[in-house]
Amino acid sequence: MDNVDIKEKIMSALKEKVSRQQWEHWFIDFYVKRVEGTHVVFEVGNLFLKGYIEKKFDKVIKKAIAEAVSQGATYEIVYAQIVNPENFEDEVPENVALVRKKPVLITPLNPKYRFDNFVVDEFNQFAYNLLLEAAKKPGTYNPIFIYSEAGMGKTHLVQAYGNYLLSQNPDLRFAYLTSESFMNELITKLKSGNMEEFRERYRKKIDVLVIDDIQFLAGKKGVQIELFHTFNTLYEAGKQIIVCSDRSPKELKDFQDRVISRFQMGVVAQIKTPSQEAMYKIAKKVVDDEKADIDDGILRYVAAHIRGSIRILKGAVIKLIAYKSMYGELNISIVKSILRDVLTEDTSTSSEGDIVDVIAKTFKTTKDDILSGSRDRNTSLARQVCMYFMVKKYGLSTRKVGEIFNKTHPSVINSVKSIEKKLENEKDFALLLRSIEKELQKSVGKAYS
Ligand SMILES: Nc1ncnc2c1ncn2[C@@H]1O[C@H](COP(=O)(O)OP(=O)(O)OP(=O)(O)O)[C@@H](O)[C@H]1O
Numbered sequence: 001m002d003n004v005d006i007k008e009k010i011m012s013a014l015k016e017k018v019s020r021q022q023w024e025h026w027f028i029d030f031y032v033k034r035v036e037g038t039h040v041v042f043e044v045g046n047l048f049l050k051g052y053i054e055k056k057f058d059k060v061i062k063k064a065i066a067e068a069v070s071q072g073a074t075y076e077i078v079y080a081q082i083v084n085p086e087n088f089e090d091e092v093p094e095n096v097a098l099v100r101k102k103p104v105l106i107t108p109l110n111p112k113y114r115f116d117n118f119v120v121d122e123f124n125q126f127a128y129n130l131l132l133e134a135a136k137k138p139g140t141y142n143p144i145f146i147y148s149e150a151g152m153g154k155t156h157l158v159q160a161y162g163n164y165l166l167s168q169n170p171d172l173r174f175a176y177l178t179s180e181s182f183m184n185e186l187i188t189k190l191k192s193g194n195m196e197e198f199r200e201r202y203r204k205k206i207d208v209l210v211i212d213d214i215q216f217l218a219g220k221k222g223v224q225i226e227l228f229h230t231f232n233t234l235y236e237a238g239k240q241i242i243v244c245s246d247r248s249p250k251e252l253k254d255f256q257d258r259v260i261s262r263f264q265m266g267v268v269a270q271i272k273t274p275s276q277e278a279m280y281k282i283a284k285k286v287v288d289d290e291k292a293d294i295d296d297g298i299l300r301y302v303a304a305h306i307r308g309s310i311r312i313l314k315g316a317v318i319k320l321i322a323y324k325s326m327y328g329e330l331n332i333s334i335v336k337s338i339l340r341d342v343l344t345e346d347t348s349t350s351s352e353g354d355i356v357d358v359i360a361k362t363f364k365t366t367k368d369d370i371l372s373g374s375r376d377r378n379t380s381l382a383r384q385v386c387m388y389f390m391v392k393k394y395g396l397s398t399r400k401v402g403e404i405f406n407k408t409h410p411s412v413i414n415s416v417k418s419i420e421k422k423l424e425n426e427k428d429f430a431l432l433l434r435s436i437e438k439e440l441q442k443s444v445g446k447a448y449s
Contacts, residue, residue, distance in 0.1 A: 006032075006035050006068065006069065007031075007032040007035065009068040010032050010035075010040060010064060010065055010068040010069065011031075011032060012068075013063075013064035013065075013067045013068040014027065014060065014061065014064040015027070016064075017060045017063060017064055018057070018060060022057075026052070026053055026056075026057065026238060027053075030042060030043075030044050030053065031043050031044075033078065035069065038069055038070050038072065038073040038074065039073070039074050039075065039076070040065050040069060040073060040074070040075040040076075041075070041076055041077075041078060042061075042075060042076070042077045042078070043077070043078050044077055044078075050077050050078075050138070051137045051138035051139035051140060052138065052139030052238045053077060053139075054077055055137075055139055055140060056139075056238075061075055062075070109159045109162045109163050109166070109174070109176065110159055111163060113155070113156045113157075113159035113160045113163060114160050114163055114164075115128075115132060115135075115160045115161075115164060117285065117289060118153065118156055118157060118160055119278065119281050119282045119285050121274060121275065121277070121278035121281060122272075122275065122278070123271065123272040123273060123274045123275065123278055124152075124153055124157075124271045124272070124274070126269050126270075127146055127148075127153075127154075127157060127269040127270070127271050128157065130144060130146075130267055130269050131144070131146075131157050131158065131160070131161040132161075132164075134161065134240070135161045135164040135165055135168075138165065138240060139238060139240065141266055141267045142235065142238075142240055142241060142266050143231075143235065143240075143241040143242065143243060143262070143263065143265060143266040143267075144240075144241070144242045144243070144266055144267055144269070145242075145243045145244075145245065145248075145249055145263045145264070145266065145267070145268045145269070146158070146242065146243070146244050146245070146268075146269050146270075146271065147244065147245040147246060147247055147248050147268070147269075147270055147271070148246070148270060148271035148272070149246060149273070149309060150246060150309060150311070151308070151309030151310055151311030151312065152271045152273075152274070152309055152310055153271055153310055154212070154244040154271060155212065155244070157271075158176065158210050158212070158242055158244060159176065161242075162174045162176060162208070162210070165208065172207050172208065173205055173206050173207045173208070174206075174207065174208045174210075175202075175206045175208065175209050175210065176210040176212070177210070177211060177212070178211070178212045178213045178216070179211050179212065179213050179214050179215075179216045179217045179223075179227075180213065180216050182202075182211060182223070182227065183216075183217065183220060183223045185198065186198060186223060186226055199230075202230045202234075203229075203230055203233040203234065204233075206234065206239060207239055207240065208239065208240040208241075208242070209230070209234055209239065209240070209241050209242070210241075210242040210243075210244070211227070211241075211242070211243050211244070212244040213244065213245070213246070214243050214244065214245045214252070214263075215245050215246050215247060215252060217255070218252065218253050218254040218255060219253075219254040221256070224255060224256050224259050225256075227259065228256070228258060228259050228262065231259075231262050232262075235262075235265075241266075243263055248268065248270065249263040249264050249268060274310065276303055276304050277303075279303035279304075279306060279310070279313055280299055280300050280303035280304075282303075282310055282313060282314070283299045283302055283303050283313060283314075283317045284296075284299055286314055286317045286318065286321075287299065287317060287321065290318070290321050292321040292324070292325070293324075294317070294320055294321065294324060294330065295330070296441070297394070297441075297444075298320070298330060298331075298332065298335055299317070300351065300444065301332060301335065301351075301394075301395075302316055302317065302320070302335065302339065302343070304351055305343040305344050306342060306343060306344075307342055307343065307344050308342065312342050315342075316339050316342050316343075319338060319339065320335065320338070320339070323338055331395065332394065332395025333395060336395075351394075351444050352390065352396070352404055353367070354440075354443055354444045355386060355389055355390060355394065355440060355444055356370050356371065356386050357443075358436065358439050358440050358443055358444070359382050359385050359386050359389070359436060360382060362382075362432070362435070362436050362439070363378055363379070363381065363382035363385070364378070365378055365379045365382050370382050370383045370386060370405075371404075371405065383405060383415070384415040384416075384418060384419050385419060385433070385436065386405070387401050387405065387407075387412050387415045387416055387419075388415070388416050388419035388420070388433075389436070389437075389440065390404070391412070391416050392416065392420075393437070393440075394444075398412040398413055398416075419433075
């Protein structure tokens with residue numbers, strides 16, 4: 001049998017085993033590229049289809065090649081890549097899937113949003129894994145619903161997913177839009193009598209549809225209906241759908257039940273609230289990416305006191321970087337002043353607690369004794385050392401330190417002075433304080449003197 005015959009035989013064996021609808025949806029752009037003995041290499045014009053076909057039709061393909069080639073024949077699917085889009089000729093070599101002359105990027109993506117600059121921690125691990133997996137094995141999870149409070153990384157993550165997919169397959173038609181722009185376009189097309197154009201665009205010309213801020217469609221019944229049909233058509237055609245929202249599907253108010261149940265059909269992932277440590281990691285990443293240098297202690301302070309989202313944290317860190325590059329100096333009082341709108345008034349009890357912990361260990365006493373006002377000499381000294389570090393190294397006000405230890409303002413000042421005097425006069429004590437400082441750098445963050 002010559003090569004053309006065997007290719008045809010494989011394709012007709014396959015065609016017999018699937019429904020007409022499946023054939024039209026999935027195999028219209030699917031070819032036998034070559035047959036190497038008992039190994040068949042299929043080619044598909046789109047990476048997304050590749051993943052889906054491998055997953056859904058593996059058994060069927062194996063049966064078809066067992067029949068057409070031989071029992072136990074193996075296969076692989078490759079996807080057509082554009083070798084050089086500029087030199088694309090009208091004449092297409094036999095059995096090579098048609099590739100378009102230009103990438104069909106429906107929405108420009110921000111190249112800054114990538115997986116490799118997305119900080120992953122417990123709060124976003126699941127959503128990150130899900131989208132990374134979806135990018136590497138297209139078609140595995142569909143639809144995907146991602147929700148979080150504003151500014152917690154949904155857009156970054158879905159655009160990283162888009163950038164990754166497009167790097168693998170520039171021919172992919174990736175549409176990223178907010179539900180508001182979907183609605184606005186729908187209204188415009190409705191008014192101008194171009195609904196067909198709208199439907200053609202959103203139902204037939206898209207491989208991946210990402211709709212952001214879906215909550216905006218609450219109560220907008222007509223748009224929900226259009227979205228529902230768009231969703232169904234794309235889903236049936238095996239196209240990837242990702243929906244982003246500020247709340248879970250269950251919490252979406254004034255949405256038709258059938259729309260909500262579509263959202264729940266696939267995988268729902270929440271990006272939760274980042275821990276202080278995760279906020280610190282993100283702040284550090286911003287500094288590293290900007291090739292800047294901001295004291296670790298300051299970053300920890302900001303991470304612990306920021307009011308709000310990752311977006312706000314990033315903005316705050318960028319502000320600090322700009323300030324430092326202009327004035328060269330940055331300390332805690334400056335930080336408090338330039339970030340006063342976004343920092344919480346309250347100082348972080350957890351880092352203060354950590355300072356007391358570290359010092360309690362060094363003095364072989366306990367945190368409770370230090371905080372309870374025990375008059376034991378060793379514990380009193382430890383308490384004074386705590387006050388010294390908090391005021392002198394961590395920039396806390398003497399008023400705040402007084403509140404923590406239940407001491408008057410002058411008493412805090414006296415304690416700090418007495419530690420400074422001891423430092424000057426006692427070499428061993430100075431060494432001890434240096435070792436405490438090192439310990440604090442590890443567990444609380446660098447001090448800023
Ligand atoms: N895990 C992360 N690592 C690094 N940067 C992050 C991370 N999460 C969010 N960011 C950054 O925080 C900013 C806000 O994120 P993004 O716009 O993705 O949030 P969002 O959840 O889509 O917000 P909204 O709901 O307002 O659309 C962006 O600059 C983004 O790069």
